[in-house]
Amino acid sequence: MPEQRKGSCQCGAVTYSVAVDPLWVGHCQCTNCxxxxxxxxATNMVVPREAVAVQGELKTYSYEADSGNHMKRHFCPTCGSPVYGESSGNESVVVIRVGTLDDPASVTPQAVIYTERGCSWDTMDPALQSFPGMIKR
Ligand SMILES: [Zn+2]
Ligand SMILES: [Zn+2]
Known part of the structure; x- marks a missing residue:
């Protein structure tokens, strides 16, 4: 049985649950993050869209990524917590910000992406797989 995870924004106006284990968990050092x-x-986890249930109102910021994909970031309009994001490149998944989980330690990052944009002081676990940019699929 996958573990059911819950999370919320900082003020608690937005809550969510995720019914399955994440497909991928990792850190992203890109400029947008x-x-x-x-x-x-940012520490992100990719989960199937249909496994996520969100309660509460979010505001959305849209922008275009380097890849040309249209990205949306959904955040709490009251406290500003970044709750999740999505990309036109893969609409079957959403990207949840791991720090908004009630128990962020319940998932384990496996990789770091966009290391070429990382700050020298943002030291990552050398045991993690790392990629200079996006992971090529
Ligand atoms: Zn909030
Ligand atoms: Zn990023």
Whole structure:
């Protein structure tokens, strides 16, 4: 049985649950992730869209990624927590920000992407697989 995970934004107006284990968990050091987290990287988990149930109202910011894909970031309009994102490149999944889980330690990052944009002080676990940009599939 997969573990059911729950999460919320900082103020609690937005809550969500994820019914399955993530397909992928990793850190992203890209410039966009630095901007919206205000930190050196985001820690993201990719999950099937149909496994996620969100309660509460989110605001959306849309932009175009390097790849040309249209990206959407959904965040709480009250507290600003980045809750999840999605890409026109793969509409069957969403990307949840691991720090919004009630128990972020319940998932384990396996890789780091966009290391070429990482800050020198944002030291990552050398045991993780790392990629200079996006993982090529
Ligand atoms: Zn909130
Ligand atoms: Zn990123």
């Amino acid at each position: 630095q901007k919206f987290t205000g930190a050196g990287h």
